[in-house]
Amino acid sequence: MNDLSPLLTDEGQSLLDELRDLDPARELAVATRLRRDHPAALVSAAIGQARLRQRAVAKFGAEDAYRMYFTPHGVEQATRGAVAEHRARRFAALGVRTVADLCSGIGGDAIALARAGISVLAVDRDPLTAATARANARALGLAGLIEVREADVTDIDTSAYDAVFVDPARRGGRGRIFDPEAYSPPLSWALEAARARPYAALKIAPGVPHELVPDDFGAEWISYEGDVKEAVLWSGPGTGAGTVRATLLPAGTTLTGRGLPNPPVRPVGRYLYEPDGAVIRAHLVAEVAESVGGGLIDETIAYITADEAHPALPYATGYEITDVLPFHLKNLKALVREREIGTLTVKKRGSAIEPEELRRRVKPKGPNAATVFLTRVAGAPSMLIGKRM
Template identity: 40%
Template structure:
């Protein structure tokens, strides 16, 4: 019942937003005007005093807040899109959507079905690449938002319907972004079982078996054992945040690439690939601590490509179960962040508090692997021992090496 009420409220807000007054009023609002709760409240009061319908004001404020939040993913382009809360959360960043679209154009696709299109960001990228696009969305309100977002593209059509019931006649490429959340008692819960997605991964495999070229976006926590043998899997991180895993089938799959880590940073895109499944990887070398410690990018860790990274950079793991690796030299790689080792401490809270006090540390960065600790809570405990006037900054990397827990005092490269 709670979900039905939430859906009804969202539909009412969307109807108010699309009214003549709502649409005109939205065009006058800069999303930065609702950058905080206080700012949103002030604007709400102002618009109501000007005589605007309270429901319209509520809808416009809500959409402006979504646009402001969306600037993280879409930059200034967010100000021209229409969002739903769930649609924004799962929406592909436009730069990444552009990379998805390139796969289809390079594979020679002409007409792509975007099944479960959400608010349509992948459809926008596909249409911008000159492809004919059929965008399909089961949720009525989200489909309406997608229709508005795709209005500039004559080569795009939106269908309100389910992915599994869509007629794919004339389609030569399929893109899917399955729903990976479910609603429980009015709140959303993330799903991890690929067969619980909507549509499930088995539906993707049926499309592949029918001869279609298929790409599917999944969460970065995708287990390797769930990846079909005929798929290329790519984990993508954007400026340090692992945002998705993609599976590619048919002509969309590259030759001699079974899995990859795509790392996007200020210098562009960098890729690490392997032609074998993770289970066939050789064991990485394990050795003693050297002068530098490196933390692989999350996409490298998720794709199980640490052994490949060590092949290209040298160095070795500190422990076979921990992603940190060590090297005698300072090396430059987009696939890992490096730190110079300054000292090694036992992981003992009392001793670390004394270390903080003795060194006048007021700012402490904490990273961890294989240690049962919450960096935020541990930071508060350790800094409680900082002396007055402390101004120094330090970084600790916590790790379990064999049966021992240690704290590496390091300096970022």
């Protein structure tokens, strides 16, 4: 269904309420029953929306997800709620009161901005997407703070707004787009739109090369529960032009770069530290290494080794290492059997072996647990065995 309006009627709302706890295994039976009393097209649309809402719970939480509306593309591409809230808090702390949200999608960022007390113009050129964003603003009681406009973002006059937020499309018919100039709109256009306002934030792919970050912007890499979600280019007073930072959510801890040189390579010590993905993407491994008095196990691998324990380190996960061995599956299998390791966590960096394949071949069995790192130590394929601190 390309028209959201039937779902907004009393009949559509009643169906959505009834389908809140839809069991996928009973979907056919439920659809057959509902079609006896409701139009088939409406039932299909309601079931599709129920599915999307269930998927959206992971990003928005149940309270919001089951009141909101989604498109398949929208639920996939929407910013996770915690990430949008972090960005909205930054804007609010800068004194921003009005934002033009360009390429707003279904309105996830606009909702977070509005809840931070910011008035938002949400712009998207797709009619269904714009209608969905408008419905979401109403459903969450934010229509007074969110104006939704169906338009091409390049036609929008943003001069009346304190800031712009641009989230360009980074997927095409063949999947992800890696060239920022192939974004829609291109990164070059977004940069100029940003420079035209006092403040701006531009959402980009986390794998963007650092050399593409302009000197008059600060760059922030954001992870949620260890999974890197996005990078954001910030501009305006107080946003840290020329700096890089890594923010780890949900804790909200931020590490800012100090321009440190690469850490030295050193022998493996008693402890190993695995930096958060946002720290690695932001090229801030040296800052973490300095904080633990450590170095790298290999010049090309982002594992830090040290002689002291730092179990509460916010930017990296620490492990106590018991064994450092040359890589050999036969030796690992014997060690796992000897120590009765039944729960084997496999991490890899610089190794071609897949964790599931390794577990299948090693066949862990027993009451104990351990972590094995498949990696390189000073250029040599190696296995590091230990446990999390």
